[in-house]
Amino acid sequence: MHAALVTEALKVYRSRTARAITVIVVLGIALICASMLLAVGTADAQMAAKLGPLIDPGGWVGYFAAAAQVTSAAGLLGCGALLSWMFGREFGEGTITGLFALPVKRHTIAAAKLIIYALWALAVSVSLVLALVAFGLVSGLGAVTVEAVPAMGRQVALTLLTATIAIPAAWAATLGRSVLAGIGTAIGILVVSQVAVVAGTGGWFTFAAPALWAVSQGTRVSPTQLALIIPLVLGSCSLILVAWSRLQLDK
Amino acid sequence: MADVALAGRGLVRLYGDGAGVRGMDIAVVAGQIHALVGLNGAGKSTLMRILLGMLKPTAGTVTIEGRRLDGADWAAVGHLVESPLAYGELTVRQNLALGARLHGVPAPRVAPMVDAAMTELRMDTYAGRRARTLSLGNRQRLGLASALQHHPRIIVLDEPSNGLDPAGVILLREALLTRAGDGAGVLVSSHHLDEVARIADRISVVNQGRIIGDLDPGGIDIERSFFDLVLADDTEVPCTRR
Numbered sequence: 001m002h003a004a005l006v007t008e009a010l011k012v013y014r015s016r017t018a019r020a021i022t023v024i025v026v027l028g029i030a031l032i033c034a035s036m037l038l039a040v041g042t043a044d045a046q047m048a049a050k051l052g053p054l055i056d057p058g059g060w061v062g063y064f065a066a067a068a069q070v071t072s073a074a075g076l077l078g079c080g081a082l083l084s085w086m087f088g089r090e091f092g093e094g095t096i097t098g099l100f101a102l103p104v105k106r107h108t109i110a111a112a113k114l115i116i117y118a119l120w121a122l123a124v125s126v127s128l129v130l131a132l133v134a135f136g137l138v139s140g141l142g143a144v145t146v147e148a149v150p151a152m153g154r155q156v157a158l159t160l161l162t163a164t165i166a167i168p169a170a171w172a173a174t175l176g177r178s179v180l181a182g183i184g185t186a187i188g189i190l191v192v193s194q195v196a197v198v199a200g201t202g203g204w205f206t207f208a209a210p211a212l213w214a215v216s217q218g219t220r221v222s223p224t225q226l227a228l229i230i231p232l233v234l235g236s237c238s239l240i241l242v243a244w245s246r247l248q249l250d251k
Numbered sequence: 252m253a254d255v256a257l258a259g260r261g262l263v264r265l266y267g268d269g270a271g272v273r274g275m276d277i278a279v280v281a282g283q284i285h286a287l288v289g290l291n292g293a294g295k296s297t298l299m300r301i302l303l304g305m306l307k308p309t310a311g312t313v314t315i316e317g318r319r320l321d322g323a324d325w326a327a328v329g330h331l332v333e334s335p336l337a338y339g340e341l342t343v344r345q346n347l348a349l350g351a352r353l354h355g356v357p358a359p360r361v362a363p364m365v366d367a368a369m370t371e372l373r374m375d376t377y378a379g380r381r382a383r384t385l386s387l388g389n390r391q392r393l394g395l396a397s398a399l400q401h402h403p404r405i406i407v408l409d410e411p412s413n414g415l416d417p418a419g420v421i422l423l424r425e426a427l428l429t430r431a432g433d434g435a436g437v438l439v440s441s442h443h444l445d446e447v448a449r450i451a452d453r454i455s456v457v458n459q460g461r462i463i464g465d466l467d468p469g470g471i472d473i474e475r476s477f478f479d480l481v482l483a484d485d486t487e488v489p490c491t492r493r
Binding site: 003004006007010011014015016017093094095097098099100101102103104248249250 | 303
């Protein structure tokens with residue numbers, strides 16, 4: 001496992017693709033949220049009317065409520081893109097043949113990818129909340145209030161939960177043997193989640209539960225509904241490990 | 252009886268278009284270079300994929316040093332099939348170190364092994380270059396270095412001279428002859444009959460998913476012998492592919 005972990009960590013650390021995704025997720029989301037703050041504060045009444053409800057009740061709490069909305073969509077796409085690249089690139093670049101006939105088993109390599117992804121998600125979740133605070137300060141929100149602390153905690157949790165519900169993208173990238181298959185799946189999860197929320201499934205639709213939980217400040221999703229993410233993650237990871245273990249390079 | 256490093260018996264694996272492998276027996280002997288030659292689509296690459304566990308045969312068995320694939324000592328195997336194990340964002344040195352670690356080489360031995368591999372395949376000047384910036388030929392050299400650096404006892408290379416310049420071909424030849432001399436069993440596929448005639452101890456001709464005969468590496472007109480065998484087989488067994 002150690003060799004596989006070192007390998008996967010080095011690939012992610014050195015990759016321009018992974019760096020670009022990281023920057024887009026962290027700075028991109030923070031920039032969008034700060035832009036919303038600035039837009040609401042302008043003299044444009046129409047803009048303020050449109051964006052106002054998104055940052056209700058205003059201040060740091062409203063700012064993090066908006067961040068939750070943006071993170072649930074952009075974060076899912078970013079996480080899906082990284083997973084798709086990590087798993088799908090081996091097929092697209094042909095390196096998958098080199099991952100056969102090794103003393104390190106393929107399911108170990110897949111597990112190492114997932115572990116490195118989890119560490120990346122942890123780093124991104126912390127970096128994102130720090131970036132949000134920095135952009136909030138620059139945008140004139142003033143000192144962070146005590147009321148904002150739980151919202152910051154929810155923001156970290158939301159990023160991590162969003163990272164977990166993106167894991168099926170890695171399975172899709174493996175089965176589809178391409179980066180695009182994974183990204184398409186991440187987009188599909190996002191669209192279906194939006195539709196499910198509009199249809200009124202609420203927190204019972206597991207892919208939508210993290211966003212609903214964070215946006216509603218924990219009021220619209222029960223702990224049971226949120227806990228359903230655990231079997232989703234375990235199932236997705238199991239499917240990925242089995243797929244890599246049984247992988248065959250047929251036409 | 253010579254030690255068999257790598258063996259396949261009764262191997263069958265067909266694709267939907269009729270291509271693939273239809274009943275192949277092969278034994279790669281330790282200390283010998285065994286070449287597979289054949290036209291495109293003859294089944295060489297499919298055979299190699301089966302031997303390396305990339306494809307499960309629908310019939311037949313594969314053994315590596317007498318053990319089935321699920322119990323094989325994969326640290327003793329080096330291979331290059333189609334694309335080199337080279338990640339564009341990593342340097343040549345990093346790629347080789349990664350390859351060594353994945354082949355089970357203990358950490359303290361990795362650095363000297365990588366240095367030796369780069370020297371052997373004249374990659375020293377590219378040590379700090381990212382793989383994405385290498386030419387096709389140098390990427391192939393990198394892949395070969397990764398496959399050979401840990402001095403495996405079983406070597407499987409599919410079209411290893413692809414993209415190599417004449418100097419690279421000579422380096423490859425010397426590397427394979429050295430390893431075979433040290434006791435490794437080497438299986439290579441190639442389209443270059445002259446090249447395999449220079450290094451191979453045995454040349455098997457693959458056609459329509461079967462091994463249809465051997466060529467004499469020391470023969471005078473090996474190309475003519477090859478086409479005679481293929482033509483006779485095509486005449487005897489009409490093409491089964493569409």
